[in-house]
Amino acid sequence: MLDDATQTYGLYIDGAEVGPSSGQFFPTEDPYTGKVWGQIARGGAEDVAQAVAAAKRALSGEWSKISPSARGKLMRRLADLLIARADRIAEIERRDNGKLAAEVVAQVRYVGDYFHYYAGLADKIESHVIPTDKAGVFAYTKYEPKGVIGIITPWNSPLTLTSWKLAPALAAGCTTVIKPSEFTSASMIEFAALFAEAGFPPGVVNVVTGFGPEVGAPLVEHPDVAHIGFTGGEIAGQKIYELAAKGLKTVTLELGGKSPNIVFDDADLDQAVKGVVSGIFAATGQSCQAGSRLLLQESIHDAFLEKLIAFVSTAKLGDPASLETQIGPVATKPQFDKIMGYIDIAKGEGARCVLGGKARPDLGPQFVEPTIFVDVRNDMRIAQEEVFGPVLSVIKFKDEDEAIAIGNDVAYGLAGAVWTKDLKRAMLVTDKLKAGTVWVNNYRATSFTSPFGGFKRSGIGRESGINAVHDYLETKCVWISSDLEVPNPFIRR
Incomplete structure (x- = not known):
């Protein structure tokens, strides 16, 4: 357990925690209590320059001399350290963003599994010999690290999305500079300290x-x-894309969603109810992949809605540290205000609230009841715009064609x-x-x-899986005579 004393977190640059060049810090609050529990370093452009310089030195220094197999060993060591410290780091992340204790502990441990997976991939990035139509040459490809990678991540799942x-x-051999959300920076600083303990050279990972x-x-x-990896909102992603384009940098953007959860009349309704609840009310709806639009076939609409309301009504809201709690607070005050604003917008558009729709100040400053709207048309803002909260829009459909049309009729x-x-x-x-x-x-x-990644305005590129490593590699073709x-060359043949 963390003590009640205010924690202070600096930057992590070149293998050590350091103070910001400005000397300034800003508070971070517990979403459940609203109380300040930590002070976070307020970095600036000078700190970014120092971090990038450290990453650049590491890229051409000791890190470049470590074999892919040795990189994998370091990553496995890091993963084991993270799994061993998962309870403490998860508690820090929970205190920062209000996610349920059981969920965040599992997430942090699973981050260890991510590093184990890519540790195994580090020495399996294979080059290829190319058969060519040119005589007297031998051609092959090789892959080289793209360079210094900038990583910018949001507040809902900081360590996972990083x-x-x-x-x-x-795994690709790159070095990194990470900018976590200002709302949830503490767990990333705690995690960064493990890299030195695992044996990574200074400068490989900076925060x-x-x-x-x-x-x-x-x-x-x-x-x-050289490359920016970003997870966050659509508007911020668009700005990052524009800035990156000026420097001809590559990007991976994982942005917003307004995902359809489609239930047909032949489905197992009891199982579908659990899937719908998991899709929108898990993580208090603060998930880019949230199934925020429930599409119900007309013939089962009323029966399914009755089951859904009864099930959601049993949800226990409260302290995210308690294992009995099923829905926690909204992570930030601006997000809380946004959600409440969208509830008002939905009511103003004519959607009918059949469950929730209110704040719960008796539980804490940032609690929103799980909310369900019916009589929703797909052209309403509540059906088109990402709310990022525990708010479900229910839309009727007649048949497969209409379900597909409604499902796709959104920017995401x-x-x-x-x-x-x-x-x-x-x-x-699924094909359509x-x-x-x-x-x-x-x-x-x-x-x-x-x-994992999206079509349309949900982003660019894919994360996770074998192919994700190629976003961080440059392909070089070598021709040997x-x-x-x-x-x-002056004699024509």
Whole structure:
């Protein structure tokens, strides 16, 4: 358990925790109590420059001399250290963002599994010999680390979403500078300290905390940063893409979603109810892949809604540290205000609230009841815009064609789900939905082995899985002459 004393966190640069160049810190609050529990270093452009310089030195220094197999051993050592410290680091993350204790402990341990996976991949990035149509030459490809990687992550799952970028980047041989959300920086600083303990050379992993304009923008714009990996909101992602484009940097962007959870009349309704609840109310709805649009076939609409309301009504809201709690607080005050604003917008548009719809100040300053709206049209803002909270919009449909049309009629394409016992229907709908992940008779299953990312305005690129490592590699083609005599270029043959 953490004590009640205020914790102070510096930056992590070149293998050590250091103070910010400004000398300034800012408070971080516990979403459950609203009380300040820590002070976070307020980094700036000067700190970013120092971190990038450290990462650049490491890239051409000791880190570059470590074999891929040795990189894998370091990553396995790190993973074991993280798993051993999971309870403490999870408690820090829980205190920062209000996520349920049981969920965040499992997430932190699973981050260790991510590093184990990519540790095994580090020495399996194989080059290829290329058969060519040119005589007298031998051609092959080789892969080289892209360089210094900038990683910018949000507040909902800090270590998990950082690991999706950091683990493959390290497996590729890159070095990194990480900018966590200003709302949830503490667990990343705690995690960063494990790299030195695991034996990583200084400068391979650096963390600069602070605010977007003061840290994020200088990191994206720095000429020595080769690639940006970002998870967050659509507007911020668009700005990062624009800044990166000025430097011709590559990007991986995992952005917003408005995912359809489609329940057909032949589905196992009891199982589908649990899947719908997991899809939208887990993590208090603060998940990019949240199934925030429930599409119900007309023939089961009323019966399913009755089951759903009864089930959600039993949810226990309260202290995220308690293992009995099922829904915790909203992570930040701005997000709480945004959610309450969208509830008002939905009511103003004519959607009917059949459950929740209110704040719960008796539980804490940032609690929102699990909320369900019916009579929702897909052109309403509540059905088109990402709320990022425990708010579900229920939309009726007649048949498969209408379900597909409604499911795709949104700017996003991150995820979706289909609930049916009909294999033909499942395959038809999964083929037609424009989304990067489609679940059939389940929701929110992810793995380090499988790619994750979105279509349309949900982002660019894929994270996790074998192919993710190639986002952090450059491909070089080498041509070796096997003919000892170079042809005279002025003699035509």
